[in-house]
Amino acid sequence: MNAITCEDLRKFFRAKVKRSFFSREDSLIRALDGVSLGVERGVVFSLVGPNGAGKTTMVKILSTLLIPDGGRAEVGGYDVVKQANHVRRIIGLVLAPDKGFYTRLTGIENLVYYGRLYGLSKEEAVKKAEQLLELTGLGADGARLYEEYSLGMRAKLSIAKALINDPEIVFLDEPTIGLDPLSARRIRSLIKDLATQGMTVFMTSHNMWEVEALSNTVAVIKSGKIVAEGSPAELKERLRLSYRLEVEIIADKSPDINFPVTVGERGYPVVTMETDRPGEDLVKVIDEVRRLGYSVGGVRVLEPSLEEVLTRVLSR
Numbered sequence: 001m002n003a004i005t006c007e008d009l010r011k012f013f014r015a016k017v018k019r020s021f022f023s024r025e026d027s028l029i030r031a032l033d034g035v036s037l038g039v040e041r042g043v044v045f046s047l048v049g050p051n052g053a054g055k056t057t058m059v060k061i062l063s064t065l066l067i068p069d070g071g072r073a074e075v076g077g078y079d080v081v082k083q084a085n086h087v088r089r090i091i092g093l094v095l096a097p098d099k100g101f102y103t104r105l106t107g108i109e110n111l112v113y114y115g116r117l118y119g120l121s122k123e124e125a126v127k128k129a130e131q132l133l134e135l136t137g138l139g140a141d142g143a144r145l146y147e148e149y150s151l152g153m154r155a156k157l158s159i160a161k162a163l164i165n166d167p168e169i170v171f172l173d174e175p176t177i178g179l180d181p182l183s184a185r186r187i188r189s190l191i192k193d194l195a196t197q198g199m200t201v202f203m204t205s206h207n208m209w210e211v212e213a214l215s216n217t218v219a220v221i222k223s224g225k226i227v228a229e230g231s232p233a234e235l236k237e238r239l240r241l242s243y244r245l246e247v248e249i250i251a252d253k254s255p256d257i258n259f260p261v262t263v264g265e266r267g268y269p270v271v272t273m274e275t276d277r278p279g280e281d282l283v284k285v286i287d288e289v290r291r292l293g294y295s296v297g298g299v300r301v302l303e304p305s306l307e308e309v310l311t312r313v314l315s316r
């Protein structure tokens with residue numbers, strides 16, 4: 001059985017649009033416009049897409065914070081509308097900004113409070129909270145007041161809170177936003193570990209490199225519709241994405257060469273081409289440059305990236 005299934009999920013908002021100082025009219029926004037998908041247990045599933053595409057709306061519906069206007073969704077085998085209480089018990093949720101903390105309490109006091117809400121004893125809650133402070137990298141900052149927390153410390157505490165009930169499924173809406181590179185790396189490795197231990201992770205992110213490194217499956221959403229889905233490798237393969245070669249030629253002006261040439265960052269001509277066989281073509285280009293009597297300033301081989309996938313899919 002899938003951890004998450006949804007069929008033809010729809011969510012509409014009435015947005016007030018100001019036409020002028022005096023006139024306003026309502027327009028209908030299709031935040032989710034018939035989304036169907038399935039997420040297997042124990043995988044990291046990432047939902048990506050441009051601002052306003054419907055990602056947060058999706059997370060809110062699956063975590064029972066919003067009620068859909070159409071379609072249905074099951075999380076852990078429970079219906080998100082009819083069995084919302086069951087769903088809440090088995091999930092963890094990170095939404096930014098997280099308004100669920102008491103500013104006058106310390107980080108650990110907040111975590112213990114949530115642990116108690118989930119029915120842990122005082123001792124269990126403290127033990128779990130301490131463990132999560134270590135895991136997320138908050139450590140000793142757990143003893144400080146929440147109101148004094150930096151953006152990144154708040155983000156880490158949100159992730160700790162989401163894990164306090166040992167959820168089966170965790171929803172992370174932009175989990176590494178605002179984190180410094182080391183903290184982001186720690187959170188990414190935590191996400192990987194959680195999935196290895198069998199937890200299902202449903203996340204959103206604008207960092208395509210991060211999505212590629214973490215996800216078993218990626219779905220691209222655009223204007224409330226899923227427009228592509230698959231593993232990062234499958235998506236690249238399906239779009240026949242190729243390597244990009246760049247060979248810089250030390251010359252004042254573009255030489256008469258049988259490859260496409262652009263002007264590079266240093267002002268020198270650069271042979272720039274897309275290819276499935278980067279090794280062979282690189283040798284060909286370099287041979288040709290030398291044959292014409294020029295020297296090669298530098299060489300770059302860029303692998304196809306998920307960012308490229310996204311750019312292509314979204315510009316269709």
Ligand SMILES: Nc1ncnc2c1ncn2[C@@H]1O[C@H](COP(=O)(O)OP(=O)(O)OP(=O)(O)O)[C@@H](O)[C@H]1O
Nearest residue numbers: 013014015029031050051052053054055056057058
């Ligand atoms: N409460 C609301 N009232 C009106 N419109 C809303 C509401 N919540 C979301 N929307 C609209 O629904 C659409 C989808 O928003 P959503 O927050 O799901 O996008 P997103 O994919 O998470 O974007 P981002 O990458 O910027 O976080 C947007 O057009 C947004 O303005």
Ligand SMILES: [Mg+2]
Nearest residue numbers: 055056057173
């Ligand atoms: Mg969002």
